[in-house]
Amino acid sequence: MEEKKLDINSIIGFVLIFGILIFMFYQNRPTPEELEAEKVKQEQVESQNTTEQRTQNSTPVTVPVVNLQDSTAVANYQNSLGAFGFTKPSDGNTTLENGILQLIISNKGGQIVEAKMMQFNTYDSVPVYLIKDGNASFGLTFSTSDNRTLNTNDLYFEPSLSKNGDNQVLSMKAKIAPNEFLEYRYEMKPDEYMVDFTLRSQGLNGVIKGDKPINLEWFLKGIRHSKSVKYENRYTEMMYNYEDGKIDYLSANGDDDDIEEDVKWLSLKQHFFTSILATKKNFKTANISTTNLVEEESKDVKFTKDFNASIPLALEGGEISENLNWYYGPTDITELKKYDQYELEDTIYWGWGIFGWINRYVFTPFYTFLSNFLPAGIAIILMTIIVRLAMSPVTYKSYLSQAKMKVLKPEITELSEKYKDNAMKKQQETMKLYGKAGVSPMSGCVPALLQMPIFYALFMFFPTSFALRQKSFLWADDLSSYDAIFEWTTHIPVISTFYGNHMSLFPILASIAIFFYMMMTTGQNMPQQPGMPNMKFIMYLMPFMMLIFFNNYASGLSLYYFISNLITIGIMLVIKNVIIDNDKIHAQIQENKKKPKKENKFQKKMREMMEQAEEQKKLGKK
CATH class of the missing domain: 2.70.98.90 (Beta-galactosidase; Chain A, domain 5)
Structure with missing residues (x-):
């Protein structure tokens, strides 16, 4: 195998590696003896195996x-x-x-x-x-x-x-x-x-x-x-x-x-x-x-x-x-x-249930088609672009929900201050506000859940796709294996066990991309609530875990996540700066609040349960 030399890609990798480390905190028996004559070699080996098996x-x-x-x-x-x-x-x-x-x-x-x-x-x-x-x-x-x-x-x-x-x-x-x-x-x-x-x-x-x-x-x-x-x-x-x-x-x-x-x-x-x-x-x-x-x-x-x-x-x-x-x-x-x-x-x-179905009948034939006329890495990038564009309506729904929640944040803060001594009443009034404004706090979670089958199917596709085996792209010699740009032989406790004795570049790039994605989506709007974990710590932890976990995984998978997050960031920038108008969202919410809102059975049941709980609380104090 040709010895890998340092090139501009590797230099970029080193810079990114050390930058992210500063930024992110840091085995058949004994070998059979030679046989006395070549003609009885197979007999000796078979005899040994017979004993073992x-x-x-x-x-x-x-x-x-x-x-x-x-x-x-x-x-x-x-x-x-x-x-x-x-x-x-x-x-x-x-x-x-x-x-x-x-x-x-x-x-x-x-x-x-x-x-x-x-x-x-x-x-x-x-x-x-x-x-x-x-x-x-x-x-x-x-x-x-x-x-x-x-x-x-x-x-x-x-x-x-x-x-x-x-x-x-x-x-x-x-x-x-x-x-x-x-x-x-x-x-x-x-x-x-x-x-x-x-x-x-x-x-x-x-x-x-x-x-x-x-x-x-x-x-x-x-x-x-x-x-x-x-x-x-x-x-x-x-x-x-x-x-x-x-x-x-x-x-x-x-x-x-x-x-x-x-x-x-x-x-x-x-x-x-x-x-x-x-x-x-x-x-x-x-x-x-x-x-x-x-x-x-x-x-x-x-x-x-x-x-x-x-x-x-x-x-x-x-x-x-x-x-x-x-x-x-x-x-x-x-x-x-x-x-x-x-x-x-x-x-x-292929994976379990619907995830395996998507992998087997969608991604595998789709990638096979693309790789028939494109290099493996380019085929991954093109597949990623098409998948992200297909999922862009879901991304739009998710960001729209976040924008609505951001518009309502001052009013929610006001309710929190007004009913700071009555958690039940605060919850009731907050739910009323959501109902009048036509906003659901769960609407931002639903798009993310819809993307989970795609996420898991691709997670199984890249490590098991034979079409990726020994296909190279940029500095990666094999898209079905890790893309090491630096290796060492010394065993370092903990690091060698969990991270390995090498550094892979694509997982680093993917971790950086997901960090900036999370900064855009949740970094500025992560409230710290009593009894809840530090959400900003989780925002830093997720890219760090991806960096560690994906270091030994197929580089094709990390390439996908890197490109996917870049595209998602681009789509969200377009949505934020071109499509969504916060003033219009605010005006629409105010109009929705003026309209009579008919409760569905679930909302009515939830309201009645909360009112009963509030009433029992009052009786308990008497």
């Missing part, structure tokens, strides 16, 4: 690592499997590749030992791997008729590579005889991240003990791909489709486990990439768990979470038969929508 339900036979040059060791391997002479050990791998995805399948275990994204790199320019160096394991455990428990990870499979039209087909068979075997069949299609995967046995109904469960065991340790491991880990989680279309997930914030029924797919999501196991006939149950591996922000942390799934399978006529699919690829809505039979786009967390 077994769940409580699994009691596998311990099969020694086989030296393929030692005929005695080979014989011992077959003898260790009892009367069943499965395939003679033969080390080796087979590669499937289609231009966008490369899978390496090992003879030992017949499983995928490497899955590489061929068109994507990590933050440090290394290809993105979802499986590599033994971080994942997949196999079946089952009991045999002589009461042993076998795990397919310990078996050797014979590979056979062929073509089915344009598709590559790899058959991996662990054989007892030519017509008695366990087969893993992989079929890779051109330019697709999804691979057809079939599990089946033939002639093993006398080998597999049918009265005990067959467990599919899947383990994966998430490999770090992003600059900030804590930020990536926040969006690394196990999601699943169950019970006829329900979508749920295990906690991304810590260790979690569950047992689910009628499972359609499991997605081990690593922020912008995911490993998915899907089934055409649904798993009856799945025992799933996740373990958090990240304790603090550090460049030395290589993994994010441990994912485990244990799934019991049913025999069909005494044989194994499962039609599955593997998906190794990006959490890109464009790619995931290709597999609508599984509805894999639900593996993206």
Whole structure:
């Protein structure tokens, strides 16, 4: 990666950083040893992972690592499997590749030992791997008729590579005889991240003990791909489709486990990439768990979470038969929508309720459209402008309410002084004044509430949008990550924990913009009332909290808030100086006060309740 040099943008960043600081108060085991020979490397790694991953339900036979040059060791391997002479050990791998995805399948275990994204790199320019160096394991455990428990990870499979039209087909068979075997069949299609995967046995109904469960065991340790491991880990989680279309997930914030029924797919999501196991006939149950591996922000942390799934399978006529699919690829809505039979786009967390709906059906397609012909940063700015203009009527309503309240402030102050010893009476008279003038103190809050779905939807859009990944803008190398203009290695207590070991520029700019916005809207009209917190302190606290919180967030999100607040400030200046006339507002309020005001049921009920309370207060004094 090209080293970042100081330029005018960085200099501006330094000036803003130090200015705002003055102004605002201020984590697989030990690494596996090198294997003695390259040909047994995968065996050693798989053996280590097998030991680590077994769940409580699994009691596998311990099969020694086989030296393929030692005929005695080979014989011992077959003898260790009892009367069943499965395939003679033969080390080796087979590669499937289609231009966008490369899978390496090992003879030992017949499983995928490497899955590489061929068109994507990590933050440090290394290809993105979802499986590599033994971080994942997949196999079946089952009991045999002589009461042993076998795990397919310990078996050797014979590979056979062929073509089915344009598709590559790899058959991996662990054989007892030519017509008695366990087969893993992989079929890779051109330019697709999804691979057809079939599990089946033939002639093993006398080998597999049918009265005990067959467990599919899947383990994966998430490999770090992003600059900030804590930020990536926040969006690394196990999601699943169950019970006829329900979508749920295990906690991304810590260790979690569950047992689910009628499972359609499991997605081990690593922020912008995911490993998915899907089934055409649904798993009856799945025992799933996740373990958090990240304790603090550090460049030395290589993994994010441990994912485990244990799934019991049913025999069909005494044989194994499962039609599955593997998906190794990006959490890109464009790619995931290709597999609508599984509805894999639900593996993206859009947000809850209406917020997710807005994110999924409004902002995602809208930004995708803009980014088709505009650079990523410009597309964000244009989207921000359009969103703010669309919300300008709401901004107008909010400012108009503030202007009306400002006009009424002298009269409200007069009532406060007149009834300073009678809080109930003061409240009654104030409400009467609001009613006569046609002003509601809640009218300024309603526009803000209307903007909340937009705010939260965008808050989820920027961190989860694959379209932003590794897209640059100005000094930001990656709009889906933080835009550091200064970094340090020294761990500073509290600061490193909450702020990080870097300074990001866009959050600083966004904090400054929101500060001036709050100054314009509430800074001059924040009354200090007894028993209430210092509202001006809150006005300073909000930009400060944004500065801290957004320092590790996607720079695209901070860019949005920066531009959004600038536009809002501009709109409000136009409203204040061009559209709204305070004298006309005052005259209109006076006219409204002369007109008879009919109370609605709510107002009448509130007035009666307050009068009753006042009357009871008087009686209590007698």
